[in-house]
Amino acid sequence: MSTTIDWYFDFISPFAYLQQARFSHFPNEIVIKPKPVLFAGLLNHWEHKGPAEITAKRIFTYQHAVWLGKKMDIPLNMPPAHPFNPLKALRLTIALENDMSLIGQIFNYIWKHGLSLDDENSWNTFTSDLNIKNVEQLCTQAEVKNRLRLNTEEAINVGVFGVPTIIANEHLFWGVDATDMYLEYWKNPNFFDEEQMKKIDKLPQAARR
Numbered sequence: 001m002s003t004t005i006d007w008y009f010d011f012i013s014p015f016a017y018l019q020q021a022r023f024s025h026f027p028n029e030i031v032i033k034p035k036p037v038l039f040a041g042l043l044n045h046w047e048h049k050g051p052a053e054i055t056a057k058r059i060f061t062y063q064h065a066v067w068l069g070k071k072m073d074i075p076l077n078m079p080p081a082h083p084f085n086p087l088k089a090l091r092l093t094i095a096l097e098n099d100m101s102l103i104g105q106i107f108n109y110i111w112k113h114g115l116s117l118d119d120e121n122s123w124n125t126f127t128s129d130l131n132i133k134n135v136e137q138l139c140t141q142a143e144v145k146n147r148l149r150l151n152t153e154e155a156i157n158v159g160v161f162g163v164p165t166i167i168a169n170e171h172l173f174w175g176v177d178a179t180d181m182y183l184e185y186w187k188n189p190n191f192f193d194e195e196q197m198k199k200i201d202k203l204p205q206a207a208r209r
Helices: 014-025 039-046 055-072 087-095 100-112 120-129 135-139 142-157 176-187 195-201
Strands: 003-009 030-036 165-168 171-174
Touching: 003 014, 014 055, 014 100, 014 176, 030 087, 030 100, 030 142, 039 142, 087 100, 087 135, 087 142, 165 176, 171 176
Parallel strands: 003 030
Antiparallel strands: 003 165, 165 171
16 A cells, blocks of 8 residues: 655755655655755744854755765765755756656756756756756746745645655654654554654743743
8 A cells, every 4th residue: 555755855955865865765655745845935934044054054064964975875966056046946846747757867966966056057958968848938937936835835834844854644754864764654653652752742841042
């Protein structure tokens, strides 16, 4: 029996790249429904700074991503600049119906080969190599722009605060390091019935800043 999960992602995240690289090893019964979102929109809603907006965290985040790629045996090369503007790539993905093959190619272009989609010439070369026609028209369609906005709003409504995030049966699994946590839950539907898990829902806050 198959099960469908929602996968919220933004190409700006190296951890989303690493997670999607693992999807080929997921059991066939797990159906992944890609949901491109704008990470900046999540940050704005939750009034939270992104890793790149805190200098020390920015450096560590990139170091961690490179180290994790090596540990996972997944090639990872930083793009020429980061953060970058992911809008065109997100919109193209939506325009082409969230095709997982295209998503993988975009991730690989940025994070495996360390190339830029911010640069107009690089973007044109990339889309030309994939033989995608009328790219500008595809990316500027009102319905495509609207779908990206709606995806981001939907993500916020279900509690998504970062990328990548898997949502399964209303349970949230944030980050590449939660991939195994999701797979364990998939194997054991009673995963969240364990005493300490249930206790978390009612855990009070003893202090606030």
